[in-house]
């Protein structure tokens with residue numbers, strides 16, 4: 001049976017970049033992926049600059065478009081907020097190409113990539129055995145990067161404490177006239193769907209359109225998508241492919257390490273709670289767990305403690321603030337719109353600084369928001 005220091009389950013941005021960083025540190029690594037690669041991943045494919053600037057290599061070969069400006073529209077309001085930066089605030093990627101690009105980089109550094117290997121079970125012990133659809137593998141430590149459903153987390157005994165929201169995304173081919181018009185901007189349309197937003201992300205030759213609700217409710221996403229297509233004034237849809245999935249937008253409350261298993265990316269619940277943008281924190285959490293494993297000299301328990309403290313330092317405060325901001329932003333529509341009319345330029349500029357990695361959400365953001373509301377009423 002093959003043995004490794006670390007087995008990474010899932011080859012999305014979290015798993016592939018963790019595997020890359022492990023190999024870079026000379027740690028023997030296997031990357032286990034159930035699909036045949038490259039595989040399609042349901043995602044808008046908007047990669048924010050804070051993630052891009054954090055990449056250990058240039059990803060331009062898989063970037064389809066770059067946007068230096070973002071536009072935020074509000075339903076039924078005469079209001080559009082816009083902001084521009086001198087770096088690509090959002091880079092558009094197709095996730096099959098993007099993820100595969102990182103996997104290939106990891107492979108070049110010596111990572112053993114096992115595609116078409118579905119993890120079915122784990123026998124825990126000092127040296128856990130992973131039972132895959134194509135045989136058993138042993139590894140001292142396991143990194144669960146297997147996304148929103150994270151079967152690995154379930155196998156290791158985690159209960160569900162994340163908040164998962166529904167999202168629907170379409171890859172849409174439109175007429176050349178519509179594409180020419182709509183490919184000029186990245187746009188977010190707040191309230192186009194109740195307690196959520198719609199987006200239009202232009203790719204090389206098509207649009208990625210989608211809707212997401214920040215509330216975990218039963219909702220007819222398809223009907224809201226149809227309305228959005230109408231709202232965008234799209235006259236002809238040449239082809240469209242629908243993909244629905246869930247996004248975890250609140251971190252687990254019962255830890256990120258146990259039984260030699262570390263959780264990263266969506267498996268941990270690290271997507272931004274306001275925007276549901278998950279790629280950048282998936283990559284960051286992958287880097288943090290590798291630092292922890294290396295600093296702990298492959299001692300699992302010590303690495304678990306270090307990983308927790310690194311998350312508390314670099315990632316959790318922002319995500320936890322994001323959870324409160326998201327609740328407020330999507331449920332207090334009237335007060336929010338009132339504040340946006342007054343302070344919208346400041347808001348979108350601050351959000352953009354978060355997107356590009358120049359700042360994080362201020363830890364006392366909710367306090368200052370409440371202060372502002374009191375001043376105004």
Ligand SMILES: Cc1cc2nc3c(=O)[nH]c(=O)nc-3n(C[C@H](O)[C@H](O)[C@H](O)COP(=O)(O)OP(=O)(O)OC[C@H]3O[C@@H](n4cnc5c(N)ncnc54)[C@H](O)[C@@H]3O)c2cc1C
Pocket residue numbers: 009010011012013014015032033034035039041042043044045046047048117118119120145146147148151152167168169210243244245246247264265266267271276277278279280282
């Ligand atoms: C509709 C939609 C739109 C989105 N749009 C954006 C966006 O524009 N920008 C953004 O930043 N984020 C977006 N997100 C969120 C983003 O897609 C995720 O946060 C991100 O993919 C998380 O990366 P990950 O590596 O943790 O998991 P994933 O990318 O989900 O990768 C998990 C991998 O694990 C594999 N796997 C699962 N089970 C097993 C198993 N048993 N054995 C082996 N392998 C397994 C899967 O096949 C997959 O390859 C969107 C999500 C949705 C649903």
